[in-house]
Amino acid sequence: MAESASLLFNPRTYDPQHFDPETRRLLRATVDWFEERGKRRLIEDYRSRAWLGDFLAFSAKEGLFATFLTPASAAVNAVDGAETDQRWDTARIAALNEIFGFYGLDYWYAWQVTILGLGPVWQSDNAAARDRAAELLSRGEVFAFGLSEKTHGADIYSTDMLLEPDSGVDGGFRASGSKYYIGNGNAAGLVSVFGRRTDVEGPDGYVFFAADSRHEAYHLVKNVVDSSKYVSEFRLAGYPVAPADILHTGRAAFDAALNTVNVGKFNLCTASIGICEHAMYEAVTHASNRILYGRPVTAFPHVRRELTDAYVRLVGMKLFSDRAVDYFRSAGPEDRRYLLFNPMTKMKVTTEGEKVIDLMWDVIAAKGFEKDTYFAQAAVEIRSLPKLEGTVHVNLALILKFLRNHLLDPVGFPAVPTRLDASDDAFLFRQGPARGLGSVRFHDWRPAFDAYAEVPNVVRFREQADALCAFVETAAPDEEQSRDLDLLLAVGQLFALVVHGQLILEQARLTGLDEELLDELFAVLVRDFSAHAVDLHGKDSATEDQQRWALGAVRRPVVDAARSARIWERVEALSGAYEMAE
Numbered sequence: 001m002a003e004s005a006s007l008l009f010n011p012r013t014y015d016p017q018h019f020d021p022e023t024r025r026l027l028r029a030t031v032d033w034f035e036e037r038g039k040r041r042l043i044e045d046y047r048s049r050a051w052l053g054d055f056l057a058f059s060a061k062e063g064l065f066a067t068f069l070t071p072a073s074a075a076v077n078a079v080d081g082a083e084t085d086q087r088w089d090t091a092r093i094a095a096l097n098e099i100f101g102f103y104g105l106d107y108w109y110a111w112q113v114t115i116l117g118l119g120p121v122w123q124s125d126n127a128a129a130r131d132r133a134a135e136l137l138s139r140g141e142v143f144a145f146g147l148s149e150k151t152h153g154a155d156i157y158s159t160d161m162l163l164e165p166d167s168g169v170d171g172g173f174r175a176s177g178s179k180y181y182i183g184n185g186n187a188a189g190l191v192s193v194f195g196r197r198t199d200v201e202g203p204d205g206y207v208f209f210a211a212d213s214r215h216e217a218y219h220l221v222k223n224v225v226d227s228s229k230y231v232s233e234f235r236l237a238g239y240p241v242a243p244a245d246i247l248h249t250g251r252a253a254f255d256a257a258l259n260t261v262n263v264g265k266f267n268l269c270t271a272s273i274g275i276c277e278h279a280m281y282e283a284v285t286h287a288s289n290r291i292l293y294g295r296p297v298t299a300f301p302h303v304r305r306e307l308t309d310a311y312v313r314l315v316g317m318k319l320f321s322d323r324a325v326d327y328f329r330s331a332g333p334e335d336r337r338y339l340l341f342n343p344m345t346k347m348k349v350t351t352e353g354e355k356v357i358d359l360m361w362d363v364i365a366a367k368g369f370e371k372d373t374y375f376a377q378a379a380v381e382i383r384s385l386p387k388l389e390g391t392v393h394v395n396l397a398l399i400l401k402f403l404r405n406h407l408l409d410p411v412g413f414p415a416v417p418t419r420l421d422a423s424d425d426a427f428l429f430r431q432g433p434a435r436g437l438g439s440v441r442f443h444d445w446r447p448a449f450d451a452y453a454e455v456p457n458v459v460r461f462r463e464q465a466d467a468l469c470a471f472v473e474t475a476a477p478d479e480e481q482s483r484d485l486d487l488l489l490a491v492g493q494l495f496a497l498v499v500h501g502q503l504i505l506e507q508a509r510l511t512g513l514d515e516e517l518l519d520e521l522f523a524v525l526v527r528d529f530s531a532h533a534v535d536l537h538g539k540d541s542a543t544e545d546q547q548r549w550a551l552g553a554v555r556r557p558v559v560d561a562a563r564s565a566r567i568w569e570r571v572e573a574l575s576g577a578y579e580m581a582e
Contacts, residue, residue, distance in 0.1 A: 007315055008277045009098055010578050011035055016095060020422045022085040023092045026064055027099065033058050034103040039374070039580040042104060046377050049228050051186075052110050060140020065114060068093055071122055072424035074134045087424040088122070090328045094270045094321065101274025105381040106228040108271045110142055113183030115267065117143025119260025120192040120208045122429040124247040129210050133190055141189030145264075146211070147257055150180035150233065154390070156206075156257050161195030163207055163241060171243040173197070175209065178221070178235040185232025186220055188213045192247060193236070194257055206253035210245045211236065251433070258434035262342055265389035266328065269321045269345035272353035272385045276314050279378040281578045283307070283360035286367050288575035298575075303363050304568050310359040311571045312521040316504050317349045317356075323507035329419035331427050336440045337413075340402040340499065347395035348496050350385040357382045374580070396492040397485065401437045403495045407469050410444035418510050445498065448505040455515050456558035457522035458505070464529045465498045467553045475545045490536040494553075497529050520567045523557035530554040 006013075011031050016024050033055075034042065044050075059065050067086050070076075075086035093115075100108035121133045121143075133143070152158040161177035175195055185191065190210050197205040211218060217240065221233040248256045284307060287297040297303055324341040331338045357379055361368045368375045386392050449465070452458040471491075481487060501522070508518055530553070536542060537550035 007318065008280065008574070009102055009274065010281075011102075011580075012578055018420045019092055019095070020085070022067070023089075023095075023422070026062060026067060027092070027095055029062055030064065030096065030099055034099075035581065038582055040372075040582050042580070043372065043374070043377070046104055046106065046228060047371065049226065051230065052106060052228060055107055056110065056140060056142065063138070063140075064096075065111065065140065065142070066134075066137040068096060069115060069118055070134055070137055071426065071429060073426065074122065074130050076134060076138060087422070088426070088428065089422065090266070090425050090428075091325050091420050093267065094325055097267045097270035098274040098277075101271035102278045103274075104377065105271060105275065105384065108267075108274075109183055109229045112264065112267050112271070113145055114143040116145035116147075116260055116264040117184070117188060117190060117192050119145065119263055119429075120247045120253075120256045121190070121210070123256045123259060123431075124208075126244070126247055128244050129247055132210070136189040139189075142184045142187055144182050144184040144188035144191040144213070144232075145260065146179045146182050146185075146191045146193035146234075148179065148181040150178065156194060156254065159194055159196050159206075161193060161236070163195050163197045163209075165197075165199055166240065169240070169242060173207070173209075173241040175211070175236045175239040175241050178233065180233045181224065182232045182234060184230060185213060185234045186223070186230040191218075191234075192260075194253065203254055204250045206248075206250055207241075207246060208248040208253040208256050209241045210247060211239060211241075215239065255432070255434045259428075259431040261389055262339070262431065262434075263428050265346045266324070266342050268385045268388060269317070269324070269349035272350045272382065273314070273317050273321060275378045275382050275385075276310075276317070276353050276356045278580075279357060279360060279375050279382075280310065280314065281574055282373060282375050283310075283364050283368075284571060284574040285576055285579065287363050288572065290367075297363065298572060304571075305564075306359045306363050307571050308520065308564065308568050309524055310356045311574075312517065312524055312567065313352050313356050313359075315517065316500070316521050316525075317352050319504045319507040319511075319513070320500055321345055321349055323503040323510070326416050326419045328428070329423075329425050330416045333427075333432065335413065337442055339437060339440055340399065340406065340442070341503065343390075343395040343398045344496060344499055344503075346389060347386065347392050347399065348500050350382075351392060353382050353385060393485075393489060396489050396496065398437075399496055399499075400488060400492045402440060402442070403491075404472060405438070405440065406442045406445065406499065407472055407495070409441070411441045413443040445502045448502045448509070451509055452505055452515065452518065455519050455522065456560070457519050457526055458501075460526050460555050460558055461501055461522050461529065464526065464533075464553055464555055465501070467549070468494050468498060471546075471549050471553075475543070475549050481541055481543075484539075484541045487536070487539045487541050490532060490539055493532040494529060494536070497525060497532065501525055516563055517567060517570075519558075519560070519563060523559075526555050526557040530556075 016027055070086040071088040075084050148154045163173035163175045166172040166174050193211050195207050219235045223230050225231045290297045324345050327338045327341050449462045533550045533553040537547050
């Protein structure tokens with residue numbers, strides 16, 4: 001049953017041979033740092049809300065953030081003139097997300113908001129600011145993204161960070177206002193702050209500028225959460241913004257904000273995967289060794305079903321996210337399919353993570369609250385990921401913008417290969433205007449399903465996907481219904497499942513995943529589609545045609561007891577496969 005463990009990250013056996021030597025070294029060094037720290041210290045730091053100083057010192061010593069988060073265009077040449085290993089490589093960034101999630105979301109968060117803080121800098125034409133950021137990274141500094149505000153949230157149209165022209169500095173400003181929910185705001189060497197000029201109306205007045213959290217005009221108010229994560233509120237009072245500090249102005253500042261989120265929110269999916277993997281080792285090991293009524297807990301049929309469902313959902317999360325990496329890395333001005341797969345990873349994969357944790361928690365019950373388990377923090381932290389970088393609802397609404405083009409109007413694209421090459425994903429920092437989503441086109445989703453026409457539950461799910469196409473053509477919400485976001489979101493859930501299934505199948509084909517596991521996974525997706533169809537049926541504004549369609553789209557998965565039993569054996573093999581040393 002080695003295959004079962006090989007699908008999940010396991011620190012005991014981890015050796016990412018598909019990466020270059022320096023990437024492999026850094027990933028393994030990170031795993032070793034956490035393992036040497038031990039479970040007791042890891043949990044105690046989490047419970048005591050300790051700042052991550054030791055971790056950031058390790059990162060600085062190894063050059064971890066600098067290597068992974070400096071684009072090749074900003075990389076510092078080695079002494080002999082050769083290029084360093086610095087580049088922006090989404091594949092290895094995803095691998096590090098998973099490791100951080102596995103050991104604790106606090107570590108991931110400091111890294112994640114550094115990524116967000118760097119986004120406006122790497123998109124900027126301000127060479128001095130880019131050089132400054134590269135130098136700060138090389139010293140192990142962290143970064144922050146000053147976008148959200150207490151009153152307006154992330155509504156960047158309504159920012160109250162105001163920049164008044166500075167009469168004493170030609171082209172300079174004085175910035176005043178506050179920001180809220182700003183990670184690393186206590187320690188960031190550079191904070192990318194979004195504001196607007198007081199002397200220019202409309203979008204031409206937007207400004208992104210670089211601030212230093214150590215400046216006397218930068219006032220740290222508090223950490224707004226009770227956590228090792230420092231999610232700050234800060235206030236600027238007459239902060240001097242020199243021309244050299246300005247990253248973007250006008251519409252470009254607005255685009256930089258949205259494009260930064262495009263880059264950053266992709267990281268949530270692999271963090272969610274890491275959390276679920278660690279929790280799964282704990283949950284299966286506990287359940288397999290707990291005796292209830294004279295039998296192991298795992299002898300009960302409902303327990304096997306819940307843990308099997310959790311396992312195949314987790315495999316699906318990994319397959320989808322791995323394939324989405326390829327579309328990010330292959331994106332360009334004429335291929336923006338990543339703009340669909342990005343909110344999908346953020347919304348769909350992270351909510352799948354919640355389901356995975358809930359399924360395991362139903363099995364281990366009170367054990368999931370115990371203070372000496374990783375699971376106790378996993379059960380809390382998994383909730384945050386669907387709610388960061390836009391809520392589930394916001395991302396579902398975004399996904400809906402692509403529905404018709406994706407389902408009904410495909411165009412030809414060259415096949416996108418697996419992208420594990422050691423190259424720089426430069427396009428992510430020149431995405432261009434953050435608009436025109438309705439013009440994004442997609443390849444045909446059907447061949448991914450056709451390739452598995454012999455797998456019963458893939459076929460069953462394909463019937464539901466085809467039914468959704470018929471719904472869009474014959475019973476789609478009219479203009480009045482389109483104002484009912486509650487109904488639209490139910491449609492979005494159905495569409496998201498089709499996209500989820502498509503990329504799972506593409507990745508399964510690329511990796512040679514066995515069809516039996518795929519069949520068990522799609523049995524779960526068939527049930528999910530049916531549940532969302534029933535939900536649509538019950539919506540207040542659903543028409544009679546839509547209600548009939550919804551019930552007609554309900555399907556029963558193809559049941560195969562022998563197949564399910566064999567998949568359960570893979571899950572059972574996770575018992576004792578990994579446990580973090582004390």
